[in-house]
Amino acid sequence: MLDKFDKFNRGLSGWFEWIGVAGLLAMMVVTIIDVTGAKLFNSPLFGALDWVTTFQSVAIAFACAMVLIIGRHVQVVFLITRLPRRAQSVLETVVLLLGLFLFVLIVWRLFDLGFTLQASGETTPTARIPRSLIAYGIALASIPVCLVFLQKFLKSLTKAGNK
Numbered sequence: 652m653l654d655k656f657d658k659f660n661r662g663l664s665g666w667f668e669w670i671g672v673a674g675l676l677a678m679m680v681v682t683i684i685d686v687t688g689a690k691l692f693n694s695p696l697f698g699a700l701d702w703v704t705t706f707q708s709v710a711i712a713f714a715c716a717m718v719l720i721i722g723r724h725v726q727v728v729f730l731i732t733r734l735p736r737r738a739q740s741v742l743e744t745v746v747l748l749l750g751l752f753l754f755v756l757i758v759w760r761l762f763d764l765g766f767t768l769q770a771s772g773e774t775t776p777t778a779r780i781p782r783s784l785i786a787y788g789i790a791l792a793s794i795p796v797c798l799v800f801l802q803k804f805l806k807s808l809t810k811a812g813n814k
Contacts, residue, residue: 653809656802664716664795671717671792674709681706698778705775708785709792716795719803744807751800754793761790 685699696702718724731739765786773782 653802653806656798656805660716660795660799660802661720664720664799667713667792667795668717671710671713674706674713678703678706678710698775698780701775701778701780705780705785708789712789712792715792716799719796719799740807740810744804747800747804747807751797751804754797754800758790758793758797761786761793765790 681696681699681702685696685703689695731742734742765783768786769781769783774780775782
């Protein structure tokens, strides 16, 4: 059962990672056009900073789940490795549960923020990109992170139960 859940999480996170890659590429293209336009034609791209920060949010948020899956996130392990195996397992389970709780809270609050920003009609200063779309996008991108934390938590529980 957990293997199917892991496969689903990897597939979904892989798709989201490609959205993040597209955000990174779009950020690079906007920067190139802006700098080229400003230096060669004395005409920078209108709203470039708004677009770059929006695409940066997309690039970071949509890559988070895959970063968590492959273990490239920041970890502090120098103290944990000195603990007994049982304590390491319990601590890992608690940390995963806290991570799950945190990201569920993040998703909820970002959707709430999106509703608030949508109701107020708030946009970015120059390009007039609706800020609610950014909040909704980051909230959507955080859902696979919740699923990965849940899968890792369940795996940790079964691993601790087998010992």
